[in-house]
Amino acid sequence: MTPLAQTRPLLSPYPPSVLAASHEGFAEVLATLTEAVDAAGAARRPAGPIPAGAPADVLAAAAEALGPAELPAEGLGAKAALQLLATVLLEQGIDLSHPRAAAHLQAPSLSVAVAADALAAAGNASLDTYDSGPSGIAVERWLIGALIRLAGLGERADGVLTPGGSLSNLMGLLLARDAAALRRGVDARRHGVAALPGPVVFCSELAHFSTHRACAVLGLGEAAVHPVPVDERRRMRPEALAAALEALGPDRTPIAVVATAGTTDFGSIDPLPEIAEIASGHGMWMHVDAAYGFGALFSDRLAGRLAGLELADSVTLDLHKIGWQPAAASVLLVSDTTAFTSLDREVAYLNPADDSEAGFDGLLGRSLQTTRRPDAVKAAATLLTYGREGLGRMVDVCHDLARHAERRILTEPELELVAPAELTTVVFRYRGANPAAADALNGALRRRLLESGAALIGRTEAETAGPGSPKRVCLKFTLLNPTATTDDIDGLVDTVLDAGRTCERLIEEGAA
Numbered sequence: 001m002t003p004l005a006q007t008r009p010l011l012s013p014y015p016p017s018v019l020a021a022s023h024e025g026f027a028e029v030l031a032t033l034t035e036a037v038d039a040a041g042a043a044r045r046p047a048g049p050i051p052a053g054a055p056a057d058v059l060a061a062a063a064e065a066l067g068p069a070e071l072p073a074e075g076l077g078a079k080a081a082l083q084l085l086a087t088v089l090l091e092q093g094i095d096l097s098h099p100r101a102a103a104h105l106q107a108p109s110l111s112v113a114v115a116a117d118a119l120a121a122a123g124n125a126s127l128d129t130y131d132s133g134p135s136g137i138a139v140e141r142w143l144i145g146a147l148i149r150l151a152g153l154g155e156r157a158d159g160v161l162t163p164g165g166s167l168s169n170l171m172g173l174l175l176a177r178d179a180a181a182l183r184r185g186v187d188a189r190r191h192g193v194a195a196l197p198g199p200v201v202f203c204s205e206l207a208h209f210s211t212h213r214a215c216a217v218l219g220l221g222e223a224a225v226h227p228v229p230v231d232e233r234r235r236m237r238p239e240a241l242a243a244a245l246e247a248l249g250p251d252r253t254p255i256a257v258v259a260t261a262g263t264t265d266f267g268s269i270d271p272l273p274e275i276a277e278i279a280s281g282h283g284m285w286m287h288v289d290a291a292y293g294f295g296a297l298f299s300d301r302l303a304g305r306l307a308g309l310e311l312a313d314s315v316t317l318d319l320h321k322i323g324w325q326p327a328a329a330s331v332l333l334v335s336d337t338t339a340f341t342s343l344d345r346e347v348a349y350l351n352p353a354d355d356s357e358a359g360f361d362g363l364l365g366r367s368l369q370t371t372r373r374p375d376a377v378k379a380a381a382t383l384l385t386y387g388r389e390g391l392g393r394m395v396d397v398c399h400d401l402a403r404h405a406e407r408r409i410l411t412e413p414e415l416e417l418v419a420p421a422e423l424t425t426v427v428f429r430y431r432g433a434n435p436a437a438a439d440a441l442n443g444a445l446r447r448r449l450l451e452s453g454a455a456l457i458g459r460t461e462a463e464t465a466g467p468g469s470p471k472r473v474c475l476k477f478t479l480l481n482p483t484a485t486t487d488d489i490d491g492l493v494d495t496v497l498d499a500g501r502t503c504e505r506l507i508e509e510g511a512a
């Protein structure tokens with residue numbers, strides 16, 4: 001047997017720069033990305049915000065460019081692989097920085113956030129334990145502290161980043177469920193929903209569908225969700241909430257009320273102080289879904305619309321909406337850090353008690369995830385770069401663009417304003433000469449814009465003649481590009497009008 005001291009060292013065929021975490025590796029990341037982007041400069045970028053063509057054709061072109069869906073025996077090398085993917089992403093992808101990209105709450109990313117995200121990805125830290133990434137933990141704690149102060153929550157407040165607003169809402173309702181069970185002297189982790197007979201969760205009839213999904217996942221069932229009517233401004237009616245609570249029988253358990261601060265379509269904000277008072281009077285958890293509206297706090301002009309947010313037990317916010325972060329960058333804030341108690345876990349290979357007592361602890365007990373990437377780095381870089389005033393100016397620009405769109409729509413006889421600009425969305429319809437065909441016309445109009453690649457606009461359904469009226473197909477501008485101008489908005493409206501007239505003519509010719 002050869003003595004260990006006489007064995008020859010194994011020589012790796014890979015240089016140190018193949019690993020991004022090293023200094024040489026991150027320099028290689030930057031150099032390779034630069035080369036790939038330069039090489040993809042000849043890519044045929046769409047003229048509009050989305051590639052023209054039928055969906056099947058666009059997807060087929062991307063698939064053809066990628067080649068057979070099989071693992072190659074020999075790799076292409078970093079430069080060629082990144083050039084290929086960059087070309088596909090440019091030619092068959094969307095351009096959210098285009099001034100006519102106005103479909104969803106899907107903001108264009110700030111350059112500094114993308115750079116910081118690459119920096120965080122290179123380190124590949126996780127936030128579950130101290131020895132998986134102490135600096136990432138520190139950055140998230142800094143970010144949570146800054147957001148807590150922005151929201152006006154108290155000294156006992158806490159928070160955690162999640163993979164999206166739907167997951168933040170799920171966690172908020174999980175904590176609400178566990179708090180309700182605790183009030184009954186029962187551990188919900190052990191006894192589940194049996195501890196809560198007849199559970200009820202109240203929310204606006206315009207609340208995000210993730211409230212229903214969360215109740216289903218938590219075992220409460222979607223039937224536990226009790227929608228509360230809204231007023232003419234599409235805000236939850238506090239008197240209707242109070243009446244619904246009073247009407248509950250003794251066999252029902254009110255768990256939480258979900259108030260919305262920025263509905264997806266309309267940007268409407270429920271009356272938070274009144275809802276908080278009702279929730280407190282019934283010993284009920286108040287969760288605020290501010291995934292869209294939280295960013296209004298950056299703006300002096302709009303911050304007052306979120307008055308009462310500081311009264312919430314938990315708050316969802318998405319910085320990949322008004323915050324301009326690469327998705328996902330969602331946060332759940334809680335008013336009292338003890339709310340996370342039900343998530344506590346002690347795992348021998350992660351956070352044994354003696355390590356935790358010695359300070360070697362992570363954030364495992366605040367999340368439903370174990371391995372969790374440091375998404376706070378990109379958000380912290382943005383807050384440090386722009387500050388509240390810089391971000392506030394971006395919010396105000398987008399709000400101004402929405403108000404301009406509203407005014408322009410009101411001047412066009414062919415268009416009907418359905419909902420004004422509360423935050424950065426505007427809902428409207430193309431009237432058409434035949435009211436009976438207007439729904440089909442508006443749907444066709446949007447699809448024509450998509451297939452032409454000329455514009456990305458949203459679609460929804462809304463009551464167009466006040467509460468209780470039939471819901472009709474509507475169009476929507478979601479304006480989150482702070483570099484766009486009022487001329488861009490006018491051009492977008494003109495594009496919609498042209499598409500509407502063309503669709504109306506085609507429908508008439510088809511009917512003839």
